[in-house]
Amino acid sequence: MFRQLYSALTSENSIDQAYADLTRMLEHGAWMFxxxxxxxxxxxxxxxxREPLYERDRAVNELERSIRRKVLRHxxxxxxHDVAICLALMSVAKDAERIGDYCKNVFEVGAFYSEGFHVPRYQQPLDEMADRLTGLFKELIAATRDSNEEKAHGVISATREIRGSCDDLIEALLGEEETIEFHEAVAYSLLARHYKR
Known part of the structure; x- marks a missing residue:
């Protein structure tokens, strides 16, 4: 009974705590990336x-469940009260949880493919995307922590551009007429798909 009363009295902070959990999820995602x-x-x-990466992914999964519990408690x-905000928060938390999965996918490309990258017209755009995404993680974390809509919209706009670049790269690979090692082409296309997500 006391626990339920305490939970009810502290639930006003549940949404603030859920936003803090979301920020931690994004910080873990940036580290994993x-x-x-x-x-x-x-x-x-x-x-x-490998192990620290998968450990962070488990932490991200737990934070997503924690957000769901806090929102339901609220x-x-x-x-x-705040139904639309709560539903949006749960949806964003689910998206943040997927970041960990895509980071694991990028890790697996690096772990399984060790032949190197030798085609600059594909490698250079992917390098630029990785650098841009690293910066976007920082911007997104700051936007989430500060509830800054303008920064968040800037991140969304930048990710749309990256998605378009990923699609262009995949289309170019599928129409490739020169000889590229099969395993290297697969690595490029996988990275483009994972960066797009």
Whole structure:
């Protein structure tokens, strides 16, 4: 009984706590993205990164569940209050949880493909995307932490451009007339798909 009363009294902070959890999810995602790309570029061994990366992914999954619990607690104590915000928060948390999965996918390309990248017309745009995404993580974390809509819209706009570049790269690969090693073409296309997401 006391626990339920305490939970009800502190539920006003549940949404603030859920936003803090979302920020932590994004921070974990940024860390995972950086480590995955270090493995991809062979600056760090895959075995050195594997367990910490998967550990962070488990933390991201737990934070997503924590957000869901906090939002449901808030709505239970305050029925009909902030419903749209709560639903949006749960949706964004689900998207943030997927970031961990895509980071693991980038890591796996780096872990499984070790032949190197030799076609600048594909590698250079992917390098630029990775750099841009690293910066966008920082911007997104700041926008989330500060509830800054203008920054958030800037990130959304930038990711649309990246998605278009990924589609262009995949289309170019599918129409490639010169000889590219099959495994290298697969690596490029996988990276383009993962960066797009």
């Amino acid at each position: 950086s480590r995955a790309n270090e493995v991809l570029y062979s600056t760090v061994a895959a075995e050195e990164v 709505l239970t104590v305050n029925p009909g």
